[in-house]
Amino acid sequence: MTASTSGRPRTVHVEHCMGTVFSIDVRDEGSWDTAIADVVQWLHHVDEVFSTYRPESVLSRLQRGELWLPECGPEVAEVLALCEEVESTTGGAFSPRYDGRLDPTGLVKGWAVDRAARMLDAAGARNHAVNGGGDVQLTGEASPGAPWRIGIADPLVPGTLACVVTGRDVAVATSGTAERGAHVLDPRTGTPVAELASVSLVGPRLTLVDSYATAALVLGDGAQAWVEGLEGYDAFAVRPDGSRWQTSGWSARV
Amino acid sequence: MRRALLAVVTTAVGLVLLLSFKTHPVTTVAAPHVALKDTSGGSTAGAGGTRTLTGRTADTPFGPVQVRIRLRGNDIIEAHAVKYPQGTPQDDQINSWAIPQLDQEAVAADSASIDMVSGATYTSDGYLRSLQSALDKARA
Numbered sequence: 432m433t434a435s436t437s438g439r440p441r442t443v444h445v446e447h448c449m450g451t452v453f454s455i456d457v458r459d460e461g462s463w464d465t466a467i468a469d470v471v472q473w474l475h476h477v478d479e480v481f482s483t484y485r486p487e488s489v490l491s492r493l494q495r496g497e498l499w500l501p502e503c504g505p506e507v508a509e510v511l512a513l514c515e516e517v518e519s520t521t522g523g524a525f526s527p528r529y530d531g532r533l534d535p536t537g538l539v540k541g542w543a544v545d546r547a548a549r550m551l552d553a554a555g556a557r558n559h560a561v562n563g564g565g566d567v568q569l570t571g572e573a574s575p576g577a578p579w580r581i582g583i584a585d586p587l588v589p590g591t592l593a594c595v596v597t598g599r600d601v602a603v604a605t606s607g608t609a610e611r612g613a614h615v616l617d618p619r620t621g622t623p624v625a626e627l628a629s630v631s632l633v634g635p636r637l638t639l640v641d642s643y644a645t646a647a648l649v650l651g652d653g654a655q656a657w658v659e660g661l662e663g664y665d666a667f668a669v670r671p672d673g674s675r676w677q678t679s680g681w682s683a684r685v
Numbered sequence: 686m687r688r689a690l691l692a693v694v695t696t697a698v699g700l701v702l703l704l705s706f707k708t709h710p711v712t713t714v715a716a717p718h719v720a721l722k723d724t725s726g727g728s729t730a731g732a733g734g735t736r737t738l739t740g741r742t743a744d745t746p747f748g749p750v751q752v753r754i755r756l757r758g759n760d761i762i763e764a765h766a767v768k769y770p771q772g773t774p775q776d777d778q779i780n781s782w783a784i785p786q787l788d789q790e791a792v793a794a795d796s797a798s799i800d801m802v803s804g805a806t807y808t809s810d811g812y813l814r815s816l817q818s819a820l821d822k823a824r825a
């Protein structure tokens with residue numbers, strides 16, 4: 432749906448996919464219906480390939496040994512290679528295995544949103560936001576001269592914001608212990624992580640930002656020093672007792 | 686209307702709360718401030734340059750939900766669930782605190798001038814669909 436309130440062009444689409452909500456928000460003049468339809472088709476395609484809930488998905492068949500990796504197509508190979516890279520970068524705090532099974536779910540959504548934003552770039556959009564269940568890729572700016580404003584949900588007080596991040600061409604992801612209503616396990620030990628209620632990461636592209644946020648939750652307070660050492664990334668965390676920490680570059684982003 | 690999406694997205698958090706705390710003991714019980722009314726979706730002009738918009742009814746696992754918003758210019762100044770699951774004591778207990786909270790969130794989020802929300806717990810829900818359809822009408 433296209434709108435032009437306050438003289439600012441805006442096309443918004445909300446899509447339910449992968450058990451969550453995706454929002455696509457283009458802030459350029461023009462008709463983006465075709466580009467958005469392509470993005471929506473892409474998201475559903477990713478779900479069909481990577482869903483661990485669909486027994487007929489490529490990933491489910493790979494898990495059951497009905498397919499060999501070379502038969503799974505370039506997307507699966509790309510995602511698994513990225514997973515390996517992140518597993519190595521995070522010292523195993525991120526893992527593409529769950530309960531002994533191959534499960535790249537922790538990387539797929541951010542990767543799908545990242546790619547969706549690239550699709551909008553290729554279609555000629557310069558200013559857009561794609562939000563996949565609370566993990567966001569921002570491109571350009573919200574309106575001429577104004578950066579995007581991204582609220583970080585307060586994990587302890589639902590419906591309120593813990594802080595606001597602003598930025599252009601930036602990705603924001605938040606990982607929390609209450610995610611999906613289940614415990615998040617440390618893949619290195621198999622025990623539930625509990626040090627942080629949530630941790631948010633900011634960086635250039637959502638594929639890594641999202642998977643790094645997952646790793647940061649597992650690392651707990653140790654994530655602060657880890658993210659300090661990553662160039663171009665910052666982190667903000669809320670502990671269950673309400674105390675908070677952030678990396679040194681965070682304040683420049685708010 | 687640039688803030689509308691945030692209202693929708695933040696509201697999703699509220700519904701997660703509503704769903705996931707189904708059996709959580711309720712400590713604060715206020716009287717439901719909206720009556721159950723079955724209204725057809727539509728828009729009416731009100732006093733003082735405000736507009737009232739009613740979303741389509743959305744089905745949820747717990748029953749139909751319908752949302753109405755009031756706007757002054759492009760700002761949401763009020764949000765109400767006009768139809769929501771009722772009938773069991775548990776439904777009533779949840780509604781007494783969850784629905785007002787969802788309504789407050791829609792308004793609070795809108796006034797924060799945020800474009801998007803990053804948060805850890807999101808899911809599909811009927812409140813969002815219903816609110817979104819009301820917002821879609823606001824944009825049309």
